[in-house]
Amino acid sequence: MHRFLTLAPLAAASLQLGFDSAPLSAQAPPSAERFTDTLSFARPQYRSTYQRRQNPPVLIRNATVMTATGSEFRGSILFQDGKIVAVGPEVGTPPPGTQVVDGAGKYVTPGLVDTHSHIGVYAAPGTQAESDGNEATNPNTAEVWAEHSIWPHDPQIPLAIAGGVTVAQILPGSANLIGGRSAVIRMVPARTVQEMKFPGAPYGVKMACGENPKRVYANLGPSTRMGNMAGYRAAFIQAEQYRQRWDKWNTERKGQPPARDLRAETLAGVLRGEITVQNHCYRADEMAQMLDLATEFGFKIRSFHHGVEAYKIADLLAKAGTAASIWADWGGFKMEAYDQILENLALVTKAGAVGVLHTDSPDGIQRMNQDAAKAMYAGTRAGLAVTRDQAIRWITANPAWALGIDHLTGTLEVGKMADVVLWSGDPFSVYSKAEKVWNEGWLAFDRLDKTRQYKTDFNLGHGEPGVGR
Amino acid sequence: MNALRLESRPGPVAGRGRWQALAVAGMVVLWSTAAQAQTVAITGGNVFPVSGPKIEGGNVIITGGRVVAVGRNVPVPAGARVIDATGKWVTPGLIHANASAGAGVGGLGGLGESRKQGDINPSFNLTAGLDPEAITIPVVRTGGVTSGIVVPDGGLLAGAAVALDYHGDRADQMAIRSVALSLNLGAGSRGAGGGSRAGAIARLKRLIADAVEYDRRRLEYRRAATQAYSAPVEELDALLPAIRGQLPFYVSANRKMDIQNAIRLAAEHRLRLVILGGVEAWKVAADLARAGIPVALEPNKDIPDFEGLGARLDNIALLREAGVKTIIAQGDPGGERSLRYAAGNAVRNGISWDDALKSVTQWPAEAFGLTDYGTLAPGKVANVVIWSGDPFEFSSAAETVLIRGVETSLRTREHELRDRYRTLPPPR
Numbered sequence: 001m002h003r004f005l006t007l008a009p010l011a012a013a014s015l016q017l018g019f020d021s022a023p024l025s026a027q028a029p030p031s032a033e034r035f036t037d038t039l040s041f042a043r044p045q046y047r048s049t050y051q052r053r054q055n056p057p058v059l060i061r062n063a064t065v066m067t068a069t070g071s072e073f074r075g076s077i078l079f080q081d082g083k084i085v086a087v088g089p090e091v092g093t094p095p096p097g098t099q100v101v102d103g104a105g106k107y108v109t110p111g112l113v114d115t116h117s118h119i120g121v122y123a124a125p126g127t128q129a130e131s132d133g134n135e136a137t138n139p140n141t142a143e144v145w146a147e148h149s150i151w152p153h154d155p156q157i158p159l160a161i162a163g164g165v166t167v168a169q170i171l172p173g174s175a176n177l178i179g180g181r182s183a184v185i186r187m188v189p190a191r192t193v194q195e196m197k198f199p200g201a202p203y204g205v206k207m208a209c210g211e212n213p214k215r216v217y218a219n220l221g222p223s224t225r226m227g228n229m230a231g232y233r234a235a236f237i238q239a240e241q242y243r244q245r246w247d248k249w250n251t252e253r254k255g256q257p258p259a260r261d262l263r264a265e266t267l268a269g270v271l272r273g274e275i276t277v278q279n280h281c282y283r284a285d286e287m288a289q290m291l292d293l294a295t296e297f298g299f300k301i302r303s304f305h306h307g308v309e310a311y312k313i314a315d316l317l318a319k320a321g322t323a324a325s326i327w328a329d330w331g332g333f334k335m336e337a338y339d340q341i342l343e344n345l346a347l348v349t350k351a352g353a354v355g356v357l358h359t360d361s362p363d364g365i366q367r368m369n370q371d372a373a374k375a376m377y378a379g380t381r382a383g384l385a386v387t388r389d390q391a392i393r394w395i396t397a398n399p400a401w402a403l404g405i406d407h408l409t410g411t412l413e414v415g416k417m418a419d420v421v422l423w424s425g426d427p428f429s430v431y432s433k434a435e436k437v438w439n440e441g442w443l444a445f446d447r448l449d450k451t452r453q454y455k456t457d458f459n460l461g462h463g464e465p466g467v468g469r
Numbered sequence: 470m471n472a473l474r475l476e477s478r479p480g481p482v483a484g485r486g487r488w489q490a491l492a493v494a495g496m497v498v499l500w501s502t503a504a505q506a507q508t509v510a511i512t513g514g515n516v517f518p519v520s521g522p523k524i525e526g527g528n529v530i531i532t533g534g535r536v537v538a539v540g541r542n543v544p545v546p547a548g549a550r551v552i553d554a555t556g557k558w559v560t561p562g563l564i565h566a567n568a569s570a571g572a573g574v575g576g577l578g579g580l581g582e583s584r585k586q587g588d589i590n591p592s593f594n595l596t597a598g599l600d601p602e603a604i605t606i607p608v609v610r611t612g613g614v615t616s617g618i619v620v621p622d623g624g625l626l627a628g629a630a631v632a633l634d635y636h637g638d639r640a641d642q643m644a645i646r647s648v649a650l651s652l653n654l655g656a657g658s659r660g661a662g663g664g665s666r667a668g669a670i671a672r673l674k675r676l677i678a679d680a681v682e683y684d685r686r687r688l689e690y691r692r693a694a695t696q697a698y699s700a701p702v703e704e705l706d707a708l709l710p711a712i713r714g715q716l717p718f719y720v721s722a723n724r725k726m727d728i729q730n731a732i733r734l735a736a737e738h739r740l741r742l743v744i745l746g747g748v749e750a751w752k753v754a755a756d757l758a759r760a761g762i763p764v765a766l767e768p769n770k771d772i773p774d775f776e777g778l779g780a781r782l783d784n785i786a787l788l789r790e791a792g793v794k795t796i797i798a799q800g801d802p803g804g805e806r807s808l809r810y811a812a813g814n815a816v817r818n819g820i821s822w823d824d825a826l827k828s829v830t831q832w833p834a835e836a837f838g839l840t841d842y843g844t845l846a847p848g849k850v851a852n853v854v855i856w857s858g859d860p861f862e863f864s865s866a867a868e869t870v871l872i873r874g875v876e877t878s879l880r881t882r883e884h885e886l887r888d889r890y891r892t893l894p895p896p897r
Binding site for chain 1: 772774
């Protein structure tokens with residue numbers, strides 16, 4: 001993908017400087033100097049301390065390899081030092097010390113990526129004390145960051161890992177028009193969220209349309225959909241002015257810098273193209289309104305989330321370059337979810353838009369492969385030509401794109417991070433399980449080896465997690 | 470007859486025999502329509518009768534809404550409507566033992582019909598709240614689910630669990646009958662016990678004692694010569710079939726201690742139980758097996774909470790190894806149509822394929838006394854699904870669904886929407 005070529009150097013630059021957010025917009029690449037000077041953005045004290053874990057090189061042989069780049073073949077994959085070094089029908093002689101895994105009858109895919117999770121912010125065991133996902137005190141809380149709520153010992157984390165998930169975007173909830181920044185985390189054991197934050201992944205900002213904000217703020221406002229729109233516009237008008245003040249100061253360096261405003265800072269990041277917009281929005285007509293909003297303020301919506309009616313405006317999504325993060329079969333649980341159909345992902349894909357299978361569920365995240373299978377077979381049954389490669393992209397390459405990390409992970413290509421899952425069988429079969437999961441080359445889960453089944457602190461003393469057999 | 474089945478209970482019950490007679494009378498009502506009178510022959514399929522081993526290339530003959538013959542060389546009666554099932558898989562219709570389809574509007578908040586306020590509602594029967602026009606009904610049929618057990622919720626004793634077929638033009642035609650009384654043990658009913666589990670158990674014991682006493686002293690009660698009871702007598706009356714063991718209590722319980730409390734209660738009062746939830750049932754699998762208590766559970770439930778810190782995916786496998794009859798009752802946001810995938814996941818989590826099929830057909834039917842449901846043995850109600858392949862696989866689909874011998878529509882509102890937006894912009 002050409003994005004890889006244009007953005008990789010920027011990501012590398014920000015990595016060297018210890019910033020967690022790679023810029024997204026190729027039009028306005030901020031210079032390294034501006035990064036170090038600005039007080040407004042990407043402050044280094046919130047940096048990632050994630051470190052790749054050591055693992056000998058791994059060669060998986062004789063497996064069916066699904067690369068998420070268009071091909072599925074019988075062959076091998078070799079990875080070393082966290083990177084994929086060879087993938088194909090033949091990969092040559094592995095270096096000494098390589099762990100060789102026989103993949104006969106098994107399947108290999110990229111690690112799964114979920115664009116929509118609340119793991120850590122709505123942690124198990126689900127007490128009120130652990131309910132940290134919605135700062136429902138103002139319709140605009142762009143100033144809050146999900147990473148400041150994430151509990152790294154949420155016992156849902158190892159369960160997601162056992163489902164083959166290597167990366168997830170943790171989002172604030174949908175009570176607010178603008179709910180705050182997301183965190184893109186690597187699914188690894190950790191004591192602190194800093195040890196999970198994906199270096200080089202941009203922040204996202206959670207926005208929400210429709211029923212939730214207008215219900216939560218029924219008394220204060222917004223209480224209608226038109227009130228919702230007015231609320232987003234007011235927030236971005238303020239952010240525009242904030243951005244202008246800072247841009248001026250950054251250029252002129254005269255006098256005191258403008259006062260910092262965390263709320264406006266996040267939205268200014270959106271306007272600069274440095275923060276992705278992740279927009280909870282069910283109804284087709286509302287998604288169209290949000291695309292207009294983005295046009296008014298000159299930003300892109302990277303992905304709609306839930307998008308139960310995405311199939312009705314899939315052509316508009318394709319034109320806008322906005323992904324649809326959607327479910328396979330959830331719907332009907334509220335009015336704005338009433339028109340859910342099983343062929344949503346297939347129709348979005350057919351229209352040329354980026355389809356993403358998301359979960360919004362600590363249960364669903366454990367079986368993303370199954371949801372992709374449901375959506376794929378629903379499509380083929382309806383006569384829509386969905387390929388297995390497209391379906392595997394719904395849970396790998398496409399969500400990686402929606403998070404702005406597709407130059408780093410999401411496919412099995414040489415040079416990408418070795419986020420790799422070995423499945424006991426066809427991942428689109430109900431009977432298959434993730435057998436081994438490597439997170440940047442490190443064996444994060446092995447169904448056949450209890451010592452490779454991570455338990456959080458919370459799991460200790462509460463019996464075996466029981467990942468199935 | 471139909472009015473009878475709408476009632477929450479069979480009226481004052483003199484004894485076991487009378488109740489059973491009424492129950493049987495309810496069962497044998499014939500849903501006699503012209504369509505049901507038709508003879509249908511499903512030919513040449515891979516038949517999984519559940520009552521016996523798989524029959525390759527078998528025929529299933531249906532007359533009057535019942536299966537009349539199953540086998541490889543069973544002749545096709547003259548004049549029968551023939552459905553060629555060559556290469557297809559044929560199973561009994563699936564029974565969802567914790568269904569909501571038909572009771573409320575598609576899961577929309579506030580529009581459910583399975584909850585009555587208050588803690589002690591054994592007389593609550595939701596049958597009149599079933600909506601034959603619910604858009605969820607054809608949707609569940611697309612998943613091969615032909616019957617459901619709708620369980621009321623809330624409080625300590627929520628009411629009667631009602632079995633229904635997903636077919637019929639009126640609630641009383643859909644309903645089969647009440648099959649259990651819903652009992653909640655655990656955090657959900659602490660409120661009914663003044664804030665504690667022990668209080669809830671004590672209240673339940675008092676209700677049982679009162680119901681037994683009331684039943685013994687009906688005449689004195691009418692003469693106002695009894696002490697005050699802890700619940701209105703219509704509620705006590707509704708408890709009696711379960712106290713006598715004619716109906717099971719369908720006990721929502723997840724924590725090991727709650728399941729143990731239920732087992733102890735059943736032993737003390739000689740009650741029949743079916744456990745619903747059973748997140749930690751694996752910890753007491755041997756006790757459940759010994760007491761012959763089936764467990765309806767969610768095979769994918771593995772997220773711990775304080776009602777089930779021991780949640781694990783192989784719960785169902787451990788129960789089967791101990792000899793417990795399991796029932797798969799996954800509550801799935803994708804809807805009850807996904808029951809078959811839950812069964813597939815149960816296989817993934819360690820039980821045999823045959824046991825998984827039984828867990829959505831024969832075992833729920835047996836647990837709830839639906840003696841003419843759950844298999845394709847001759848005499849059973851002809852709820853039959855013809856699948857394109859393995860019913861538990863995503864690649865397969867239910868192609869033909871017969872309920873009471875009648876082919877039902879698998880066209881849903883979702884299909885209407887899909888076809889409108891197949892090409893964009895949609896045709897004007």
